[in-house]
Amino acid sequence: MLDDRKVKVLHAIINSYILKAEPVGSRTISKQYDLGVSSATIRNEMSDLEELGYLNKPHTSAGRIPSDKAYRLYVDQLLKAEKLKMDMKKKNEIKKALVEESQEIDQLIQNSAKIISAITSYTSLAISPQLKESRLKHIQLIPIDEAEILVVLVNESGIVKNTIFRVEQNIPEDQLLTISNFLNHKLKGFTMDEINQAMDEGIFREIHDLKKILDKIIPIINKSLEDIDNVDVYADGVTKIFNFPEYRDLNKAKSFISFIEDKELLIDLLLNDTLEGDIEITIGDENIYDPIKDCSLITTTYRLGDMTIGKIGVIGPTRMEYFKVINALRLFSVNMTEILDMLLGNPRV
Amino acid sequence: MLDDRKVKVLHAIINSYILKAEPVGSRTISKQYDLGVSSATIRNEMSDLEELGYLNKPHTSAGRIPSDKAYRLYVDQLLKAEKLKMDMKKKNEIKKALVEESQEIDQLIQNSAKIISAITSYTSLAISPQLKESRLKHIQLIPIDEAEILVVLVNESGIVKNTIFRVEQNIPEDQLLTISNFLNHKLKGFTMDEINQAMDEGIFREIHDLKKILDKIIPIINKSLEDIDNVDVYADGVTKIFNFPEYRDLNKAKSFISFIEDKELLIDLLLNDTLEGDIEITIGDENIYDPIKDCSLITTTYRLGDMTIGKIGVIGPTRMEYFKVINALRLFSVNMTEILDMLLGNPRV
């Protein structure tokens, strides 16, 4: 069905269209890509490719445009054929830049998005670590002054969360310590769900004298653990979309940018996919959301330990420089995993 | 120079232009605004107003467009004349929505930006609290496990910051407590600058046995206090700009959105102004930055105690619904100040 020459023609068309963003004619291919056949032959092949669904015609007298199906074929072959020859020098440069700028995890993610957008020239997306079901590692109550107590929570991954709350009457420091110890003893290693369940079962029944303060603290613990699990998304280089002729149309640009502006949708977009695999590519109509049905989304994951905890990627017109983007993202996947390990991972000494 | 009727004509033109975004002709004014004079008279007045710099002509046979100078006059009179009749019902509605959604300060600011953009239909901007020179209120070291210590800092305003760091060898809990107490004793109430200075003066000389751990902690304290002072900006409703006909031009839209995307510039924009005053308005060419020289920026401040600590505002075409925006922002200024007081302020019981 798809003989060797057809594939070559198709690739030539795709390459040309990625480069120029203009419908590709038979003459262009026969002249600029060395296939050794005349434009008439190319015309015949193109006609076949169109029939097979790999090419579209904007109108009779225009050239051809690759379909989503064509990109899919192209990308699959790209991913299969391509050896992962990572440019270690570049990788380490990026790593250095990332580490220097990012002491906090959120900063790391944000900076990654920024750098990716800069080096690929596409809009980048990134989602903060997913630490679903995080387990409590440490809890401590600290008196700030007579009327304020600070609750500090640390989860397994080393993410910390604090809340200050007010109390009517002064609670002696040693009593707070007792409470801290007690809570640590009872709740350490549990997820929020488990803590809730334990409470329903009345693990605190034994101590009546602390009840009043515990009643105040438990909701805080809950909220904080919830907060830790909360995700954030970042986008960078949104206006890069204006550089692509397909977004000369104001309405298209608007709908794209509106989509990117909607954090809820972005989170959904990045999480709905699996968190598996190395590089994931969604092309055009394969996307669920209407506003990006003529975009391609390329994402990669980053890990903490052996858990995949987040995603970072690039979005742009289906006519995307897949090769370049895939390579850039691979660099980041490795780098971020390494950096996260350094920032959050358990010390392995 | 500017007699009463000229002002009336000018206001009519401004109102019409704000509404329609189209050059205003003399006939429109004489028909739709009840000034009791013919279009010819209006024409004469318009000619005078143009000479005085209040009106511009796109070309000979178009109507007139208000100049920045005209908006400035209009706005100044608006601010002077307008009584602050705050819609208390609406104010409290908004307050309720804000309080429910925002437990964290940053969330409060973000939500405010979102709501403001929604009710005004313009792009909103907000900057996180400026707690310049924040003073240390409390510091505590908490052992997480054998190799990790959590440093918790609380500043005067009740903002908390944590960092986990690793130690080679286990430090006994009581020793950490001693260190905490010592640091609290020495550093409480000081700003970062003062802490640095104190260290240069060698306040820690007396205790040699703690030197090793202190050397590790001091940079963390510094970084954390710096971090607390760090500002963040938020923008919401960026794509609203597409709704305005003056941004039908792709390049204009791009340059506007690029500007808004650049956090550095936004911070500068919001901080370069004074932090004084109720409502501040910068019109068109009064703006320093080129990309927004045909925008107006309206901001208001919010306070903590008697210190102005942040700004929130709206940006849009100079043809802006000043009245509506000013009223909306006033509501927010009061609400946010009240909410911040509740979240962070000292308990006054």
Place this chain on the structure above:
DNA sequence: GATTAGCACTCGATGATAAAGAGTGCTAAC
């Protein structure tokens, strides 16, 4: 002296028409 009706004039916007150009698809020859 201010106001107004009247009218010539300006200039962008709109739409129709023509010409140019890129590309296809078919046919017939190689």
Place this chain on the structure above:
DNA sequence: GTTAGCACTCTTTATCATCGAGTGCTAATC
């Protein structure tokens, strides 16, 4: 199977006439 050649299609671009909103001036009017 490949290719040259050519009629045909459809968009793009340029040109030109027309339309209409609006001005600015003049002369008449209040």
